[in-house]
Amino acid sequence: MCPSTNGTSCGAEADWQAGWISWIDDNGNGVRDAEDQLLTLRSVTESIILDVPRAVASGFHFSGSGRPSFDRQITIGVCDERGVEGPAQAIIYSVAGLGSMLNAEDAGLSRCG
Numbered sequence: 001m002c003p004s005t006n007g008t009s010c011g012a013e014a015d016w017q018a019g020w021i022s023w024i025d026d027n028g029n030g031v032r033d034a035e036d037q038l039l040t041l042r043s044v045t046e047s048i049i050l051d052v053p054r055a056v057a058s059g060f061h062f063s064g065s066g067r068p069s070f071d072r073q074i075t076i077g078v079c080d081e082r083g084v085e086g087p088a089q090a091i092i093y094s095v096a097g098l099g100s101m102l103n104a105e106d107a108g109l110s111r112c113g
Contacts, residue, residue: 014052017050049079
């Protein structure tokens with residue numbers, strides 16, 4: 001999964017606000033090749049703000065066994081211009097690769113955007 005401005009490849013900039021993609025990386029090279037199956041393509045509207053931790057700002061991946069490319073739990077905030085005061089959510093990935101979604105308050109998210 002990585003930020004993408006064109007919907008086909010990872011962006012040179014860590015700009016998740018432009019959108020993102022996820023794919024099956026069959027050869028494990030960390031790059032979306034033409035033969036890799038695209039799983040998710042998201043364009044982000046101006047009203048949605050993603051707060052992505054610096055540790056995974058350029059993207060992250062999961063191995064075939066489900067292990068993530070990061071070594072600690074990460075929390076990605078999803079909110080609008082109101083930040084955590086609005087209907088903010090938190091996507092949490094554990095070091096085991098398990099993902100969950102909670103509202104910002106339950107996740108202890110103190111900022112978003």
